Amino acid sequence: MRELVADIPRRRRLRAGMVGGGRGSFFAPVHRAALRLSNRFDLVAGAFSSDPATGREAGAALGLAPARNHGDFRAFAEDEAGRADPVEVVIVVTPNHLHFEPCRQFLAAGIPVICDKPLAATAAEARTLARLAAADDRFLAVTYTYTGYPMVRDARARIREGEIGEVRFVAVEYLLEWLADDPARLGKGGVWRGDPARAGATGALGDVGTHAFHLAEFLTGQRCTALAARLLSTVAGFGLDDTDVVQMEFDGGAHGLLWASLAAPGHRNGLRFRIVGSRGTLEWQQEAPETLRLSRLNAADLVYRRGQADNTPDARTAISLPAGNPEAYLEALANLYCDCATALEAGRDWRRATPVPLADAAEGLRGVLLSEAAVASSRARAWVPFPAG
């Protein structure tokens, strides 16, 4: 409890660096706000842009010492490797197709990495990173933000404890609207998300569907073993799929359904799950993240609420405010960063240090492989094994 507001007595803050996230970046400032909120990191070094001047403007704005405000992530990595007080973690928030190289270099330099999702733009890159990280069980965490929500963790814990019985069906969806009327108006964001060279093999699936897929596995503890995907283009002029349907089979016997879209008007950030078990269904929606609804067989629904006495221990580890003083997106992301701090402080024991598993490089790889498998399935109009042999 009080995860983000426990400032007395002092907890040490870790030295963090950042790659990417200069002026014009949309989500990097959100990550930095979450870092401030977490109170577990000091941002002391960085290379914030592929354009050195832009990058240095950002570093100055963020209060970095000039010596640690780099024009280039390679120089940044080299410099840190030689310092007595190197950053204890580097956060990679470059555009999606530029995750690979900085992740690789910092891993090689022995510096832990937190990388925004997706881990990489191609399966080959993601495999390389996963192999590098696995070699020495190095710390590489992928920010699947939504697992930072307390009630998502509450759902996972309840499923593990058998509260809904045997898991039978997993329905996840992630619907957005921004592409709905005119991709041309979307500017830079729209362009790269629809450009196979930069967005990867898929559009909506890689951009948002992967969050939903990750949640399905995170919540149930079951692994997808086969899938049948339909990648659709409902909006003209966008180079990749904007709407997807993926049917899934899981190793624990559950079946599943994923629906993702960037072109669903009236949906802002519509991530949502329903996990159907033999005794009840758990439902959660990201736009109303404070509650988790358990509907039960022939009995009253239960509406669990963050911060109440019946929260599971897993949920409690990610709570800062009392029930009724709502928490939301930034708190969820800050919870992830708190977990990262806790894990980093644990050193080689990092995997056992957090209440719920951090998404590691292998998890990040699955997210990238999802796109690859979905493309294959959609072309063949057939089920394919996952991950492919």
Next chain:
Amino acid sequence: MRELVADIPRRRRLRAGMVGGGRGSFFAPVHRAALRLSNRFDLVAGAFSSDPATGREAGAALGLAPARNHGDFRAFAEDEAGRADPVEVVIVVTPNHLHFEPCRQFLAAGIPVICDKPLAATAAEARTLARLAAADDRFLAVTYTYTGYPMVRDARARIREGEIGEVRFVAVEYLLEWLADDPARLGKGGVWRGDPARAGATGALGDVGTHAFHLAEFLTGQRCTALAARLLSTVAGFGLDDTDVVQMEFDGGAHGLLWASLAAPGHRNGLRFRIVGSRGTLEWQQEAPETLRLSRLNAADLVYRRGQADNTPDARTAISLPAGNPEAYLEALANLYCDCATALEAGRDWRRATPVPLADAAEGLRGVLLSEAAVASSRARAWVPFPAG
């Protein structure tokens, strides 16, 4: 407006008969309550059971004259054919696998038929009925109850008027829980629904999925042209599919997704649709039928409510009470019966007499063919055309 409560001045009531629906029938008394509510029919004749004594007990309870209280639907049909004042319509509410024969006989006798959905247990039977009805454009209506809800009609009208732009994606679901824990406890209903000899080719799909499928076409005016279905058995001991996923393509370019289940704990009668267009999404849920939500591109949601001044004309034709005095399931079914009465009064012009199209025999046939196509698709794990060549 005031459809069900307009009793002054008097409207003539039609003479109606019923086949099936004796003691122990679950839904027939619901139909009779809707008939009373509609105030458009007098139930004057019937054969309420395959067991003559049981049937006659029902007819007596319902106030029928002994001469028109038959022990057998064949005798009933013959008798009516010879009367000066024959029933103007017969309502068939026998168990699903026994719809065919009474429908056929009354059609042959020249008496209009209202048949509970599904029209028949096999495609062959349904084709026969559709052919018989088509021969002379005879009146045969199938009670797809949910099209009787005013806000379902409101949604259809708004889509036709272009309020959500081009229809791109149709998500329908129909989830129930009754099979969830133990099919053995389900008694008679559970048994026949899982028995291929009586339920037809599918379980959940034919029982409830067909309602969702019908709504998808009713709302969008588009026809399904191909589908990929996955028929699942998640509960042991039930002879047919209990959970289904069907992907659909429509002739107007829309794609669709149908999820149906009899084994989803926490869902009572969870019929629901979301129609995604290029400008907005319309959402409706049967368990809260009074409102229709239009979520729009980057603007406030609109929550339309039955009975308000901005209802479409189609919705208004099915409204009895002012907004705020809620209407629900029985009113929806009674609205369907009112439409039937209006159509029957129009004689040969029956197809043009109602505000929204009645589901006719051809429509009923599509519902039966859906099961056939889904079985084929699920076995082949492949897309199939719909209806098959």
Next chain:
Amino acid sequence: MRELVADIPRRRRLRAGMVGGGRGSFFAPVHRAALRLSNRFDLVAGAFSSDPATGREAGAALGLAPARNHGDFRAFAEDEAGRADPVEVVIVVTPNHLHFEPCRQFLAAGIPVICDKPLAATAAEARTLARLAAADDRFLAVTYTYTGYPMVRDARARIREGEIGEVRFVAVEYLLEWLADDPARLGKGGVWRGDPARAGATGALGDVGTHAFHLAEFLTGQRCTALAARLLSTVAGFGLDDTDVVQMEFDGGAHGLLWASLAAPGHRNGLRFRIVGSRGTLEWQQEAPETLRLSRLNAADLVYRRGQADNTPDARTAISLPAGNPEAYLEALANLYCDCATALEAGRDWRRATPVPLADAAEGLRGVLLSEAAVASSRARAWVPFPAG
């Protein structure tokens, strides 16, 4: 269970008459639809208007035999008194200020009465009726419709069983919008509701506030002992209060608050209660009548739903359809009529025959006294005892 759809085996239907409710009446046809739905009464006699021709048109439309289709309620009462098969109950649905005389005459004739609420336009009249009814414990029921909702009865039963602990605060509200913008456009309804000569001592309070007040006592079993009312006119040109606030004290120690308005835009038929106890709060809203929400001290909310296994026995007596097939306003009113039928069949034992108490003449009197007390309190800007000494 299956209250309104239990038509086999046959239940005897009672002979009913009606006073008022001819062409132009708004709520009388709603009552008749509820009667049809209840399947417990046959409407066999009546005097439907103060204008004989209008009244007889209504009776003809409703299928009455000419001999029992009266031009005047006095003739009707006299005729029934002399018949071998008199009506077993008369239903009074005249305009509010015309309830008294027919009630009085039929009571005097020994015929049970069901009277729409309010019982009478003045306290003097209501006292007279209450005295007449009490004399021989005659049957006079007032249709406080909302007590017919199963989940209202569920709430009452849960409170009685102590599920929310000691009742501490009772918040009831009833908000409508029809008067909001322009009383002039309201026609006949608006005129009489704002006319002290016809509406009684109060406007909003007598029209809708009395329902909320009745619910407060019905639910808690506590009786109001004192009140402080503020009767407000927020809309120009309406002759009576359109908005009211009433604070209440109850004999069981609870406090309460009533807010009623005819001039609250955006509220259709916004009756709602929250009963705050020492362990939880029960909340219900008429526009979503199928669920009852129990919010509990530091624990998940429970959302009870009509038709589920955990409904109280009191709720079960008023249920016709399974959970998920929603019931609504007409079913609630029909449930009241079923209770009346059950009570009437019990003869002198009528008070003990129904699952929850019927609102009798004494209850109806309290509703009328409420207006009287509220006017006194509002004028004096002071608390007054209730009912006045």
Next chain:
Amino acid sequence: MRELVADIPRRRRLRAGMVGGGRGSFFAPVHRAALRLSNRFDLVAGAFSSDPATGREAGAALGLAPARNHGDFRAFAEDEAGRADPVEVVIVVTPNHLHFEPCRQFLAAGIPVICDKPLAATAAEARTLARLAAADDRFLAVTYTYTGYPMVRDARARIREGEIGEVRFVAVEYLLEWLADDPARLGKGGVWRGDPARAGATGALGDVGTHAFHLAEFLTGQRCTALAARLLSTVAGFGLDDTDVVQMEFDGGAHGLLWASLAAPGHRNGLRFRIVGSRGTLEWQQEAPETLRLSRLNAADLVYRRGQADNTPDARTAISLPAGNPEAYLEALANLYCDCATALEAGRDWRRATPVPLADAAEGLRGVLLSEAAVASSRARAWVPFPAG
């Protein structure tokens, strides 16, 4: 837009100090989290406890230089007055009855003050502070947190623009449950809140009712001119009112109703308003702060959502994340701090610098006078003018 995540280019951060908020403080760490999130202040000095050792532990944990980590707020104030780089604002988060002295001293020292609500424990103290602040129009802001929510500002702007027509009725409520079952278990918080010597003249009203009262005036722009209050003790053993009802009259002709409670089980932080105008009603709930519902006369409801294109300019000034990525309580408080920073940077022009008015000392005084007036009214069971002559 992007208020809390606009970190490039750099905005200067103001030097801030804090009085109170050492170990054990519940809300001070929340304020500090909001300060971090705001990115507009550096906490550089403080006196965090009346116990010097406790205070210095806090200062150390918060990274203060020892020279500015004081054991006593008087020493703190004196020190700052003599520095070349004094704090630009001091934030007072002592227990409620200890606000007065530090506020007075820092005002006297010419240092702007942000004080947690309520401004002071007694009307006399609050008047003194208001007078001191008024003397030279000094900056003193009271943190009425809930005005920091974008959709609260959206509501205010819509009301000002006439979207709901003439404001007729204002219903505000603020319900909590913590006192519900046993005040004894409440520890320190429960004790002082029920202790007249420390909590002030009222319990629930001063603690939470004042927020609701402030919102009523903030939203409508109307000032309360008279009130009738009922201060109730429904829980034994708590020294002050735990539940209150206050009726209000406003100078613009509106009427109002406030309901506050600390003892309403099932309510966590249940602040909520409904503003009824002649054309529509605006409703907002703190536990679901992202949307604002406009229900309209005989037309579809509009559900406005933070971050969408139809937000008012006032709302936009307090938005950081896109619609769908929810914001909540900490963001609201951080928005208030951003406003304070903007106002402080404007120097003498501070009152005109913010999008919506900051709650100043005069506003804080009204909050304290509310308790005084309510006690008088409740004792006399009478309406009293507000503020008293």
